Amino acid sequence: MITLHGFAASNYYNLVKHVLLYKELPFKENLIYGGSEELLAISPVGKVPAITTSEGLNLSESSVICDFIEETYPATALYPENAGERAVVRQIMKIAELYFELPSRRLIPFVFSGTEVPESLKAEVRQVLNRGVIALSSLCKFSPWIAGEQFSMADIYVYYVNTIVSAFGASQLDWDVLAEIPGMKEWNDSISQTALAKKVEADRLANMPEFLQKVKIQIQAANAN
Ligand SMILES: N[C@@H](CCC(=O)N[C@@H](CS)C(=O)NCC(=O)O)C(=O)O
Structure with missing residues (x-):
């Protein structure tokens, strides 16, 4: 099963999540924010989203992930054949x-x-x-x-x-x-208005307070230096 790493306040994370939902692929979400050592081990530039495949392959960059998902799971195609x-x-x-x-x-x-x-x-x-x-x-x-x-x-x-x-x-x-x-x-x-966009948006709103708190702490730390 694919693991999707990141946080729901991120639009890049959400677009990959929408693709997974659209293709009805089973996946689990791993809540992780930018800048952590744990994320750097999965995503070389330390940004989200990243995925880990069932074979243990780590991938980052949303458009690369989208192409990988499409090529690996071509049913419910999201690119034209031509x-x-x-x-x-x-x-x-x-x-x-x-x-x-x-x-x-x-x-x-x-x-x-x-x-x-x-x-x-x-x-x-x-x-x-x-x-x-x-x-x-x-x-x-x-x-x-x-x-x-x-x-x-x-x-x-x-x-x-x-x-x-x-x-x-x-x-x-x-x-x-x-x-x-x-x-x-x-x-x-x-x-x-689609059900998938509404689900992704509900998850985004639920994550926003925690995300904003993280941003606040980062700004305070930067100002203190
Ligand atoms: N080019 C990347 C951009 C991803 C990106 O900017 N992610 C933001 C969240 S929306 C992030 O992880 N920021 C954390 C940081 O810059 O440390 C992609 O397409 O996935």
């Missing part, structure tokens, strides 16, 4: 990661520490997000799924990327980024 269509799904995921997730994440430390985001950083983040908006507007189909008729890995991946974009883009840039992409908000809302 190589070109598969590449388009991966292209959407990669662009969402590079131009939506990663720039939005640069705002997180300021939110957690309650400090003002410098205007220069806001401008940089806006610029990168804008590239994402242009690219995803041209690539996403929402007919009804993000890459077309077939529900794919990109539907799960981008949905969890968007949780970060919405939360931090709106609060720090005063910008409803998702509203810029025709069809994105409606698609996002429809995924949020």
